[in-house]
Amino acid sequence: MLDRESTFAQPEIVKLLKTKFIPVALDQAYQRRQKDAEGDYYRKIAGQGPRSNFNSTTQGFYIASGSGTLLLYNNNRNPERVLRLMKEKLAEFEKLPKTKAPAIDASRVDEKWNPKPPAGGLVVRVHAKVLDGYEPTTDRWKAIFQSAMSRDNLWISKSETAALARGEVPATLQQRIARYHLVDNTRGEPPMWNEKEVRSIDMQVKDGKITGTVHLETADGKRGYQADFFGVVELKANKVVRLDMVARGKFWGSGTYTGSPPPGKFPLAVSFTLADGSDVADKIPPQASRGWIRGYIR
Amino acid sequence: MLLSQRFWLVFTCLAMFQIGTMQQLFAEGLNEDDFRRLHKELQQSTDAPWKTIPWKIALLDARKTALAEDKPIFIWAMDGHPIGCT
Numbered sequence: 089m090l091d092r093e094s095t096f097a098q099p100e101i102v103k104l105l106k107t108k109f110i111p112v113a114l115d116q117a118y119q120r121r122q123k124d125a126e127g128d129y130y131r132k133i134a135g136q137g138p139r140s141n142f143n144s145t146t147q148g149f150y151i152a153s154g155s156g157t158l159l160l161y162n163n164n165r166n167p168e169r170v171l172r173l174m175k176e177k178l179a180e181f182e183k184l185p186k187t188k189a190p191a192i193d194a195s196r197v198d199e200k201w202n203p204k205p206p207a208g209g210l211v212v213r214v215h216a217k218v219l220d221g222y223e224p225t226t227d228r229w230k231a232i233f234q235s236a237m238s239r240d241n242l243w244i245s246k247s248e249t250a251a252l253a254r255g256e257v258p259a260t261l262q263q264r265i266a267r268y269h270l271v272d273n274t275r276g277e278p279p280m281w282n283e284k285e286v287r288s289i290d291m292q293v294k295d296g297k298i299t300g301t302v303h304l305e306t307a308d309g310k311r312g313y314q315a316d317f318f319g320v321v322e323l324k325a326n327k328v329v330r331l332d333m334v335a336r337g338k339f340w341g342s343g344t345y346t347g348s349p350p351p352g353k354f355p356l357a358v359s360f361t362l363a364d365g366s367d368v369a370d371k372i373p374p375q376a377s378r379g380w381i382r383g384y385i386r
Numbered sequence: 387m388l389l390s391q392r393f394w395l396v397f398t399c400l401a402m403f404q405i406g407t408m409q410q411l412f413a414e415g416l417n418e419d420d421f422r423r424l425h426k427e428l429q430q431s432t433d434a435p436w437k438t439i440p441w442k443i444a445l446l447d448a449r450k451t452a453l454a455e456d457k458p459i460f461i462w463a464m465d466g467h468p469i470g471c472t
Contacts, residue, residue: 091468096436105439109460112448113441115470116463126445133461150461154452174460181458189453194446215428237428239470277466297418318421334424336416345465359428367430368441372470 093232098167116146124198137161151177155189203373203381208246211363221350238273257291268376276345311341333360
């Protein structure tokens with residue numbers, strides 16, 4: 089989140105990435121665990137740096153040659169420092185001996201860490217934003233968090249899509265939306281909701297309009313969300329061609345990686361939009377499905 | 387009007403405005419106008435600098451291109467997908 093608005097907002101870094109590097113973005117929790125060619129290649133690169141214990145995070149910026157020689161590991165987000173290091177490592181790359189890279193059998197794929205969107209189903213973009221309630225700040229980093237909008241994807245199965253086309257919101261879909269997508273992920277990886285924390289959810293479709301309410305709350309009451317839904321479903325030749333929805337309500341509390349929320353109860357909105365595949369992020373599996381696709385969707 | 391009276395008048399107006407705004411945001415129900423406004427507001431801008439970078443999301447694909455174009459790979463590796471989660 090911070091990197092998007094700091095490091096990757098720096099014009100010279102953006103230009104270098106577009107012209108002199110091959111940029112790739114990864115959730116390293118996948119690659120460091122994958123028992124396949126991609127996992128092997130990632131561990132070969134990351135293992136040359138300081139974060140070579142693949143049982144814990146290896147997050148950071150890496151620069152490497154295609155043949156797998158690590159030139160840089162850096163986990164400092166200062167754009168000026170990143171830019172200087174990029175230039176230095178680009179010069180080092182130019183001096184590397186030109187050796188032929190070994191062939192890699194890319195067909196060896198670890199299915200557990202490479203889930204595919206459900207055939208015949210839908211991918212929906214999900215964005216969340218805190219609408220108000222933060223204490224004013226002059227701190228550059230806090231300001232980025234306070235204005236941040238998150239991104240995730242909701243996957244809908246073929247049978248659930250067919251139900252939507254009939255004007256129903258199946259219970260499985262309501263639960264998935266509630267547990268994994270009505271979260272405050274604007275400051276980092278959020279805690280999801282367990283089954284018992286879904287106190288109530290009721291969504292209906294009538295005349296192409298989605299309405300409903302939801303109440304999520306932990307047993308100790310320290311984290312919760314009470315919201316209303318409004319949305320639109322449109323069909324063409326009995327296929328869902330539009331699925332736009334918003335949840336808005338009051339959220340309270342935080343998680344291990346989503347600290348410093350606004351005090352008390354604050355307004356949080358979550359939007360849902362049918363993905364059209366034009367954004368590379370449309371291909372990324374839902375955060376809640378990480379290593380657990382059968383728990384996320386069946 | 388004394389300065390202190392003016393201060394409290396301005397303070398009270400601002401506080402009422404803030405309470406009013408928060409009450410509006412917490413209002414029961416969500417109508418079609420709210421939905422349209424919020425749905426439009428909660429979309430990522432495609433011209434944000436980080437969105438203009440041609441990010442790949444498959445490392446072996448990046449490797450293949452890097453070898454073909456004789457360029458180094460820049461890996462942005464995070465906990466949670468950096469362009470698709472949080």
